[in-house]
Amino acid sequence: MFFLLDAFFATSFLLNQGLEKTLVQGEIITIGNELTSGMTLDVNAWYAAGRLTASGLRVTRITSVGDDYPSVSRALKSAMEASRFVIVTGGLGSTEDDLTNEIVSKALNRPLCLDKEMFAIIKRHASMQGTEVCSSLEKMAWVPDGSRMLSPEGRACGFSLVENEVRLYFLPGVPEQMRYLIDHVVIPELRKLYKKLPVTICRTLKVYGLNEPHIAEIFRDLEKKTGKAVLGFYPHFPENHITVSLTAGDAREAVQELDRIEKQIRNKLGTALFATGNDSMAEVVGKLLVAKQLTVSVAESCTGGLIGHLLTAVPGSSRYFLGGIVSYSNEAKMELLGVRAGTLEAKGAVSNETVQEMAEGIRNRLHSDLGIAVSGIAGPEGGSKEKPVGTVHVALASAEGTVSRKYRFWGNRQAVKLNSATMALDWMRRYANGDPLLPGI
Amino acid sequence: MFFLLDAFFATSFLLNQGLEKTLVQGEIITIGNELTSGMTLDVNAWYAAGRLTASGLRVTRITSVGDDYPSVSRALKSAMEASRFVIVTGGLGSTEDDLTNEIVSKALNRPLCLDKEMFAIIKRHASMQGTEVCSSLEKMAWVPDGSRMLSPEGRACGFSLVENEVRLYFLPGVPEQMRYLIDHVVIPELRKLYKKLPVTICRTLKVYGLNEPHIAEIFRDLEKKTGKAVLGFYPHFPENHITVSLTAGDAREAVQELDRIEKQIRNKLGTALFATGNDSMAEVVGKLLVAKQLTVSVAESCTGGLIGHLLTAVPGSSRYFLGGIVSYSNEAKMELLGVRAGTLEAKGAVSNETVQEMAEGIRNRLHSDLGIAVSGIAGPEGGSKEKPVGTVHVALASAEGTVSRKYRFWGNRQAVKLNSATMALDWMRRYANGDPLLPGI
Structure with a gap:
């Protein structure tokens, strides 16, 4: 009850308290x-x-x-x-x-x-x-x-x-x-x-795109099937982290049992599971892009450079990240990305049409395999009835064409920026994996 | 001693333990x-x-x-x-x-x-x-x-x-x-x-560009002059925060005494003091740019978008931030910023010459008052004997011409990126204030 979750330091719910006396x-x-x-x-x-x-x-x-x-x-x-x-x-x-x-x-x-x-x-x-x-x-x-x-x-x-x-x-x-x-x-x-200490092994499964009630439901489904394992839930906005820990007599026994349980959880989480262990979303994306020999460039509006910052937090990211443009003003969108004045006038900066032209513009200018673009309203000002604060469009341009979606994110300016940037990274991951892109609203 | 400081949660040293028994x-x-x-x-x-x-x-x-x-x-x-x-x-x-x-x-x-x-x-x-x-x-x-x-x-x-x-x-x-x-x-x-409880008032002074031994010296100088006030030192990489707190019988008394002490500390800190209170460096920069009616654009290499991200974390930043280019590859530097191939060949991407052309390039393209550029080696790879990891060049282009400096920052990739981005913001602040830019190495 009362699941008012703090963005970073949240309470947790644990199943099957497994601490040995x-x-x-x-x-x-x-x-x-x-x-x-x-x-x-x-x-x-x-x-x-x-x-x-x-x-x-x-x-x-x-x-x-x-x-x-x-x-x-x-x-x-x-x-x-x-x-x-x-x-x-x-x-x-x-x-x-x-x-x-x-x-x-x-x-x-x-x-x-x-x-x-x-x-x-x-x-x-x-x-x-x-x-x-x-x-x-x-x-x-x-x-x-x-x-x-x-x-x-x-x-x-x-x-x-x-x-x-x-x-x-x-x-x-x-x-x-x-x-x-x-x-x-x-x-x-x-x-x-204390040589006879039992071994506790803990694994973290990182999830993006599933909300808390959805995960709580998955937990209820799993309750009977996880044996002595302890499941933990840690919101780490905008991701959710699930921990599975198990205490056993020796490491091999624990690992075997954890493998079994992890498989069950993986089945429930599907493509929303993006990492097991310490890898960040940007690291997962980086490894995939290297493996698939893909390069990316980004055109950012409301994220203001955050996508580039997250991508370049990974050592060696220059192998796949060619560069980006932060087109905060309409002039920058036209001047640097070649977005047409007519599109901006008719549809506005926050629209599928504009964000698609942004994605195509950055891809053409930097000759990258993928061009990703984000445009939205991070707030607190700039919202309207038709386009409230938190409205964000994401586009991906590739050799196969360009797709875009409209999202509605919640929270303050920082939260909208972070969720938008993470969604852009998740699109790269899903494209490289051949997974379906997350649907919008 | 052993001041290996964690980025966010550091130990502190306090002078004049003023806690009343x-x-x-x-x-x-x-x-x-x-x-x-x-x-x-x-x-x-x-x-x-x-x-x-x-x-x-x-x-x-x-x-x-x-x-x-x-x-x-x-x-x-x-x-x-x-x-x-x-x-x-x-x-x-x-x-x-x-x-x-x-x-x-x-x-x-x-x-x-x-x-x-x-x-x-x-x-x-x-x-x-x-x-x-x-x-x-x-x-x-x-x-x-x-x-x-x-x-x-x-x-x-x-x-x-x-x-x-x-x-x-x-x-x-x-x-x-x-x-x-x-x-x-x-x-x-x-x-x-407990009606007779004393009142404790605490102020935070934020500093960038003074190292810890330097601040420790300032603390020693102040020790005799701060009366009952408690000084605290909190490294908040790459900034340093100084707190002054005072317990007194009533609030007016505390405020008066704090004003007196703050003035003394301000004199010692000079232009390294960038904020009193909660304002972040980007917020201070934003207020100054609005007051001076200046616009900025940024050309980022090793910071990867972080300067833009920090600037746009501030609501209303579209009033002064026009946009930026993340030129992670040499091609992007030439294609998007007009850096000459000859400069890159002769001097390399990490040089005063390149970073100056980057700053001028972004300023010309976005017609901003200021163009700021950063190029450097964030590591862990890419360093050499001449240009070790942490070598970073910053440039500022304005109507008065273009200046640049070479810095050597310490720490891991994240630390080098954050220090470089903060230095770029500090240059904007110093330019808008008419203060001298921080010297390099």
């Missing part, structure tokens, strides 16, 4: 006044929790506290009560409010000692940046007695301790470094330590 | 297996913490736990120990894993009672959505004895309790509803309750 349990503590004051969004806890869960470990609590002794000490002691491992991030830097080392030293009654290996890394980094090693930098190398340095390839620094059989990891708050240590040290160590 | 303290608890498993990023805690802090209240801890009795009950009891208020979000919905009401009832020993007002709202919502009121929906209206309904204008539903003088708020996990209740119920109530 027997998993190895741990907690995450993130330290920083910027977290408790709401200045910074806690992406570190989110990342660590996701990675640990996917590795078959269970996070029972995430605690964020400010950089002060009573708060950190209390959080640390409380987390150690019921955990096999505790991940602590933040407060390892060189500024005055980075107090984690001192607090841990005091809370666990372990004096601070200079770690020579860490000090050497700090000196090397400082000299690379042309900075002197002042006392505040040296401070970072003083760690609680009994600590073990974590610095794989010198790329990030943290330390680890074992206290009352609880494994404590202290990681920097800089997201890039924290993530590196989680992936390259913490998870491999914990998995080695 | 005397502030009214509270905690936030967010409930949901999707949080502890890392499936969903906890934007609710972040939002609530930010709004409470800005209202002069202090959040000492944020705890996320799964939807089970032991975890929620433990978090609730622990939070009540040292707080005047506790905000709990999540677990109020209709699905089986929404257990907050039951858990609170059991933990605080208050039997569940049917709240008629809430039930009426649920029935109204259900009928609007064409759903029947099944038992799972009715469940939402059974709240712990002594609860007070929170449902301003029926837009969202939560409840509140007072237990041992601690004020407890239970809010839904749907971000839109949670935010609505925080802003319209929780904060007004708490501010009324």
Whole structure:
């Protein structure tokens, strides 16, 4: 109930809660006044929790506290009560409010000692940046007695301790470094330590062009057929992402079962499924165009350059993307794309006729296999009764001729632009795949 | 140290920790297996913490736990120990894993009672959505004895309790509803309750073109002159944002003092300061172009359309943005922009000569006041010893002639594209303002 979905950070609905009670349990503590004051969004806890869960470990609590002794000490002691491992991030830097080392030293009654290996890394980094090693930098190398340095390839620094059989990891708050240590040290160590950990494998299926009620219906159909797998639904406007995760005794077993389930879901999703895994729509399009040896060019009006930007976000896109024209004004449409004045007068800039001439114009000028054009009203102004905000025409010109469709997209300016650009990319994908284009209104 | 900054979510350093120990303290608890498993990023805690802090209240801890009795009950009891208020979000919905009401009832020993007002709202919502009121929906209206309904204008539903003088708020996990209740119920109530709460006002100053060590130096210079104000530094690649916040007895006092401090910071930042408040670089550029009655067009190579996309993200940008050309291939540069084959052969696509011809070409074709062009190597491939990845040329053509500069940007493909596009926008801003253009390498 109440599915008012935020564009990016939506609630999720899960089927078949599959978390095993027997998993190895741990907690995450993130330290920083910027977290408790709401200045910074806690992406570190989110990342660590996701990675640990996917590795078959269970996070029972995430605690964020400010950089002060009573708060950190209390959080640390409380987390150690019921955990096999505790991940602590933040407060390892060189500024005055980075107090984690001192607090841990005091809370666990372990004096601070200079770690020579860490000090050497700090000196090397400082000299690379042309900075002197002042006392505040040296401070970072003083760690609680009994600590073990974590610095794989010198790329990030943290330390680890074992206290009352609880494994404590202290990681920097800089997201890039924290993530590196989680992936390259913490998870491999914990998995080695708890060899009998079940394996959780998660796959993401990306969908464009199916709305939420439609997907909810597919979920209901699947409910009985997915066994122990957990299905997740994550709107990622304008796409929808479906996750399928499964916990099993070993990886092969999990993969086999996931393959079986994925096949069922694929059947339901049809051509709306555009990627499995991490590939973006633009990456999928790029791979297809390379495989089919097709080149594209784009003529953009309301998207303002976004289609070109998305296409060129992919390394190597110059192999298939020849260029584009952003024809924001009518003059640009005529001057640069050869759209006829008569068409603009009789049908308007937002019409099938204009967008078809735009697509043909860019294709002819750049001699590409495909010419894609988009023209529409992104809003908030410029709408009318006949052509309300969100009215967008898409056209595709190829050797076989030119087709176009009219769409009606919802949301603000940004949403209309993004949906229009994604639709243009989806047309490229469907053309290259030989799939039918998405119908319009 | 180790300032490897994530593009959006960076760590921060704060000067003059100005948080008053005397502030009214509270905690936030967010409930949901999707949080502890890392499936969903906890934007609710972040939002609530930010709004409470800005209202002069202090959040000492944020705890996320799964939807089970032991975890929620433990978090609730622990939070009540040292707080005047506790905000709990999540677990109020209709699905089986929404257990907050039951858990609170059991933990605080208050039997569940049917709240008629809430039930009426649920029935109204259900009928609007064409759903029947099944038992799972009715469940939402059974709240712990002594609860007070929170449902301003029926837009969202939560409840509140007072237990041992601690004020407890239970809010839904749907971000839109949670935010609505925080802003319209929780904060007004708490501010009324603690009338003598100080006021905290925060301003953001946005900077482009000054690096972090430079800003750190400015911070050190300011340290003695900013009184009780708290300075914050938030890298927001490729921009840097500086916040100045001040807590004072009343708003007028805070505003006066902030005005004084802002003036000092402005003097230090010079023309690198491009906005105060929420305006993006593209919005600042748009306002300036409208004020100066200037039109622009863009010729993009490595940015691939991003400059046009950023410009057209601003409503009404058609008043000053005429259009652009994405000349990703050499053919497009010649065909669409009139760049001479000889220039491309002799100097290459990434050169001052080519980028100048691109800027002049787009300006001539679209008859705009300004023509801006960018050509560079975004990577990861295409670099050489003479022209490494990150080498980018920017040019501006106007009635006064054409200028260009060579830059060397760092980071991955996305970072180089974004920095290049921002530099192009910054050139428009500086030209319109009569400020000197940023020097290159």
